[in-house]
Amino acid sequence: xxxxxxxxxxxxxxxxxxxxxxxxxxxxxxxxxxxxxxxxxxxxxxxxxxxxxxxxxxxxxxxxxxxxxxxxxxxxxxxxxxxxxxxxxxxxxxxxxxxxxxxxxxxxxxx
Amino acid sequence: xxxxxxxxxxxxxxxxxxxxxxxxxxxxxxxxxxxxxxxxxxxxxxxxxxxxxxxxxxxxxxxxxxxxxxxxxxxxxxxxxxxxxxxxxxxxxxxxxxxxxxxxxxxxxxxxx
Numbered sequence: 001x002x003x004x005x006x007x008x009x010x011x012x013x014x015x016x017x018x019x020x021x022x023x024x025x026x027x028x029x030x031x032x033x034x035x036x037x038x039x040x041x042x043x044x045x046x047x048x049x050x051x052x053x054x055x056x057x058x059x060x061x062x063x064x065x066x067x068x069x070x071x072x073x074x075x076x077x078x079x080x081x082x083x084x085x086x087x088x089x090x091x092x093x094x095x096x097x098x099x100x101x102x103x104x105x106x107x108x109x110x111x
Numbered sequence: 112x113x114x115x116x117x118x119x120x121x122x123x124x125x126x127x128x129x130x131x132x133x134x135x136x137x138x139x140x141x142x143x144x145x146x147x148x149x150x151x152x153x154x155x156x157x158x159x160x161x162x163x164x165x166x167x168x169x170x171x172x173x174x175x176x177x178x179x180x181x182x183x184x185x186x187x188x189x190x191x192x193x194x195x196x197x198x199x200x201x202x203x204x205x206x207x208x209x210x211x212x213x214x215x216x217x218x219x220x221x222x223x224x
Contacts, residue, residue, distance in 0.1 A: 004153065034212075043201055043215035044154070087153065089213075099213070101146075101153035 003027060004090050006102035013078045013109050020074040021105045023088030032091035033064055033071045037084045038104065044087055047073075078109045113137055117202045117216025124192040124223045132187040132219050134202030140214075142205045143185035144169075145177060147198040154201065160185050192223040 003026045013019040025033075033050035048055065050062040050071050061074040075082055088102035115136045124130060136143065141162045146154040156169030160179040174196060176188045185204075189196060202216040 008151070036213075041199070041218070041220070043217050044213075045215070046212040049212075099144075099156070101155075103151060103153040 004100045004102040009106040022072045024070045025090045027092040030092040034089040036087040115216040136204040140204035144203045145187045146201045
């Protein structure tokens with residue numbers, strides 16, 4: 001079993017709609033969680049960190065469920081520019097060398 | 112402020128050839144990383160360096176060597192390239208503050224024929 005798992009998608013979303021997807025992690029000692037965005041063949045870029053109480057950044061909302069060991073990302077009012085692959089990143093220990101990446105969830109926003 | 116600079120952007124090698132991927136960061140970060148990304152898979156850690164002069168193996172170190180000669184630069188060397196090393200390679204660095212973000216280079220598309 002992979003340590004960080006994501007539904008690869010693609011999630012086909014009409015422009016203006018809401019889309020949400022999860023990422024599950026296996027190590028209950030994981031401390032920090034992030035969502036990165038990756039456009040085709042480009043480097044990943046941080047979208048947002050995920051805090052225990054949940055957090056929002058504009059149209060993006062991230063949630064953490066420690067009991068069930070997953071994080072989620074919700075995108076409201078989807079824009080064409082939101083089309084990308086969203087990578088879940090989990091930091092299981094206090095060593096930054098142990099960052100773990102999910103394979104990504106592809107989102108395609110259509111007109 | 113350039114962030115993380117990675118070269119080359121593209122490279123084609125024949126099986127058995129060697130090459131070095133260069134990475135430099137200007138953010139005074141201690142920790143630097145080399146990842147590879149294959150279709151349908153997440154980024155997999157090849158090697159990382161927690162500080163100048165130290166390196167540690169990641170998930171997929173076989174066939175690679177690294178060098179952290181100073182704080183800025185972290186290079187990845189393929190001594191004898193194999194087709195299985197065809198991939199996109201990313202260098203990254205991170206600061207030590209909690210939840211500080213990972214900065215990536217723009218990637219190297221490597222093909223080994």
